[in-house]
Amino acid sequence: MAPAAVAVAGAFPFRLFSAEAARRNAKSARGRRGAARPAKPSPPPPALSSSSAVVIGRGATTFTRLPLRDAAPESAEVTLERFPTAQGDPGRRAAPAVPRGGSLPRLGVEEAEDDNDEEAVFGSPAGSSVHRMPLRDSPGGGERPIGRFDARAARKGLNGRASSRQIVEHLEDGDEEEEEEEFVVTRLEIFEGHKGRNARAIPSEELDDDDGAVVFDPDFGVDSDDDEEEEFGTAPIEGTPRGDANARAELDELDFDGEDDGEAEVVVFYPDGDDDGEDEEEGVFEANFADDEEEEAEGEVKEKGVPAVMRCFDTARIYTRAGDGGNGVVAFRREKYVPHGGPSGGDGGRGGNVYVEVDGDMNSLLPFRKSVHFRAGRGAHGQGSQMAGAKGEDVVVKVPPGTVVRSAAGDIELLELMKPGQRALLLPGGRGGRGNAAFKTGTNKVPRIAEKGEKGPEMWLDLELKLVADVGIVGAPNAGKSTLLSVISAAKPTIANYPFTTLLPNLGVVSLDFDATMVVADLPGLLEGAHRGYGLGHEFLRHSERCSVLVHVVDGSGQQPEYEYEAVRLELELFSPSLVDKPYIVVYNKMDLPEASDRWNMFQEKLQAQGIEPYCISAMNRQGTQDVVYAAYKVLQKEKQRAKEAQEWNNTENLNHVADAIKKERSAAMNDFEISHDKSTNTWTVVGAGIERFVQMTNWDYTESLKRFQHVLEACGVNKTLVKLGVKEGDTVVIGEMEMFWNEEPQRTSPSKTARDDDAVRWPKFS
Numbered sequence: 001m002a003p004a005a006v007a008v009a010g011a012f013p014f015r016l017f018s019a020e021a022a023r024r025n026a027k028s029a030r031g032r033r034g035a036a037r038p039a040k041p042s043p044p045p046p047a048l049s050s051s052s053a054v055v056i057g058r059g060a061t062t063f064t065r066l067p068l069r070d071a072a073p074e075s076a077e078v079t080l081e082r083f084p085t086a087q088g089d090p091g092r093r094a095a096p097a098v099p100r101g102g103s104l105p106r107l108g109v110e111e112a113e114d115d116n117d118e119e120a121v122f123g124s125p126a127g128s129s130v131h132r133m134p135l136r137d138s139p140g141g142g143e144r145p146i147g148r149f150d151a152r153a154a155r156k157g158l159n160g161r162a163s164s165r166q167i168v169e170h171l172e173d174g175d176e177e178e179e180e181e182e183f184v185v186t187r188l189e190i191f192e193g194h195k196g197r198n199a200r201a202i203p204s205e206e207l208d209d210d211d212g213a214v215v216f217d218p219d220f221g222v223d224s225d226d227d228e229e230e231e232f233g234t235a236p237i238e239g240t241p242r243g244d245a246n247a248r249a250e251l252d253e254l255d256f257d258g259e260d261d262g263e264a265e266v267v268v269f270y271p272d273g274d275d276d277g278e279d280e281e282e283g284v285f286e287a288n289f290a291d292d293e294e295e296e297a298e299g300e301v302k303e304k305g306v307p308a309v310m311r312c313f314d315t316a317r318i319y320t321r322a323g324d325g326g327n328g329v330v331a332f333r334r335e336k337y338v339p340h341g342g343p344s345g346g347d348g349g350r351g352g353n354v355y356v357e358v359d360g361d362m363n364s365l366l367p368f369r370k371s372v373h374f375r376a377g378r379g380a381h382g383q384g385s386q387m388a389g390a391k392g393e394d395v396v397v398k399v400p401p402g403t404v405v406r407s408a409a410g411d412i413e414l415l416e417l418m419k420p421g422q423r424a425l426l427l428p429g430g431r432g433g434r435g436n437a438a439f440k441t442g443t444n445k446v447p448r449i450a451e452k453g454e455k456g457p458e459m460w461l462d463l464e465l466k467l468v469a470d471v472g473i474v475g476a477p478n479a480g481k482s483t484l485l486s487v488i489s490a491a492k493p494t495i496a497n498y499p500f501t502t503l504l505p506n507l508g509v510v511s512l513d514f515d516a517t518m519v520v521a522d523l524p525g526l527l528e529g530a531h532r533g534y535g536l537g538h539e540f541l542r543h544s545e546r547c548s549v550l551v552h553v554v555d556g557s558g559q560q561p562e563y564e565y566e567a568v569r570l571e572l573e574l575f576s577p578s579l580v581d582k583p584y585i586v587v588y589n590k591m592d593l594p595e596a597s598d599r600w601n602m603f604q605e606k607l608q609a610q611g612i613e614p615y616c617i618s619a620m621n622r623q624g625t626q627d628v629v630y631a632a633y634k635v636l637q638k639e640k641q642r643a644k645e646a647q648e649w650n651n652t653e654n655l656n657h658v659a660d661a662i663k664k665e666r667s668a669a670m671n672d673f674e675i676s677h678d679k680s681t682n683t684w685t686v687v688g689a690g691i692e693r694f695v696q697m698t699n700w701d702y703t704e705s706l707k708r709f710q711h712v713l714e715a716c717g718v719n720k721t722l723v724k725l726g727v728k729e730g731d732t733v734v735i736g737e738m739e740m741f742w743n744e745e746p747q748r749t750s751p752s753k754t755a756r757d758d759d760a761v762r763w764p765k766f767s
């Protein structure tokens, strides 16, 4: 276990076995990873229950994605829909055209008339596609009733990615065609193939060889976040022509009980909501079985659940990593007639940088649902003849205007990117390691040492989109906010007589004149108790944080307009005190309705008592709206002027400060370190950005590195400090990735190690 100590004769009291240890560590880490991946698929899921869901359409089958990360709150809403069948064309039936990632498919359920089986289609309310899967053996297409289906995934098997095993069992036929029944009984196995994992459908005994089989491709259409592409192949079962089926099945279990008044229970595997794990943990899918517990919680979910589309529209978590620097190399010039050509190993190339750039064409963070990882390329290694390695490829993360970038760890605001074209260097690539040509000195003309490239920094980022609007329209649900926006601008927001029509902010440009325009945002409705999650919650209010002016619309036809007004004000304050400090205009709407006009005077008086002059309008009839526009514009101009003056004070915006901080940390002095001691394991840990970076860049393949390392430890005072703190023979010393043993008596070194020391080149002795 204990690695041999390496000593440098007579020079330093300090020994290391670093290279070994580092390698060993890496190996065991790999081993751990490997172990997480079972060689065989996990055992088959339990037997089907009679209430298993039916998922297969007639003649052709449709498997779809179920709601993924948003499954939990949404599952209650998923219902199944009867699927129309195109006669005589088993492989090609009219699947509902659901655009990928587009609008939400409407899902519904209907019972098949003849038996208790259901036929179903399901799509994801979170906007996924519906895929078709032809079942070759369903002649005649249309008339076949559906069988039972139970797709169940092995949890967290196979690298934790979604699901491994599905069983489609026993498709029963209708009464009429007894002989042709049971056309697909399939089990899906996922196994490790030499090209990654594969999926295979295994027919049960009931299947003839020439029966069709269904092959699921659990990862079909899902972006693999990992570098290692994890594609599931579809594999034909014996006797089945290839490419029969290509359905996707992110869905894992769908339990549906027809009797249960159409309440579909959907069980989905979905990635751990936060996606914040390390690489290894990516895509850990968790089973979320809809059960009684969930039903209990249902009420709560309805109150608190922010619709998925809203959540993903304006927030995202992404991973960024700058490229590692390339390694420097050791090389010597060898040429005829040039004796002792000297060192000629080139430096490694610099790793690629990570930039964040504002793309004016983007207006939401939805693209980050699909791609989460942004890694810059690594620098190429140096080469002989003093050739430096090529620079790694940069990566540019494009974000919409109004994006705030935070580091996920620590929730520190890093950047606020407002204007299209703005570009920030976020993570600088690692420096390339120096080749031996760079180590040539007067005393060492034949250096056999080169550095490794510096590791590129990595960071998880939380992105948040705040709309860039001048004026924000706030108010209770159904107050007429969208109506107001629609009459003052060309925007066409959805207007309907029910609360929470607006789920995503709508933007409209209001032009008063040729050069006088302002951007107005109509925000979702705000309820009393929003801070506790009522209605849509109040998270979306962050969109209004950037507005300079708020227009508060009050529904005059409501029961108590003043009360409603106060409640919304309070919610604004609870969300952010800075919001209530913004200048605002109060607009009393629906004056055309008698109940509103009756109460107007009272409302007006109450507000005047508070020093506010409310406006009354009928948004629907466009009465009074122009006054509101002018008033808002006036306040806006005033606000802008104020902001401009304030900005002149701090107009030294540096978008690259994150990179600057990283660079600064990189240049940290090596003698700036701290040492901690763990008594139980006799371990001393040296922490310091400079020294750790040095360790990381040391290439242990070269013996001279060892000497240089010893020298540095001595020179920067690590050894001295350790001695002072009372380090003992045999204690472990850890610096960054390195683990070393302390050896008090350097003379007692093993011969094999001293042999190294007898190298032709001698490092000057410092002690």
Ligand SMILES: Nc1nc2c(ncn2[C@@H]2O[C@H](COP(=O)(O)OP(=O)(O)OP(=O)(O)O)[C@@H](O)[C@H]2O)c(=O)[nH]1
Pocket (backbone or CB within 6 Å): 475, 476, 477, 478, 479, 480, 481, 482, 483, 484, 494, 495, 496, 497, 498, 499, 500, 501, 502, 503, 523, 524, 525, 526, 589, 590, 591, 592, 593, 617, 618, 619, 620, 621
């Ligand atoms: N009578 C009358 N009805 C109005 C007026 N303004 C809006 N409405 C109606 O009020 C209902 C709600 O209007 P929306 O503009 O959708 O209300 P909203 O505030 O955007 O509602 P949410 O988006 O759900 O928060 C619709 O049926 C409108 O037609 C008005 O001035 N008079």
Ligand SMILES: [Mg+2]
Pocket (backbone or CB within 6 Å): 481, 482, 483, 493, 494, 495, 501, 502, 522, 523, 524
């Ligand atoms: Mg609205």
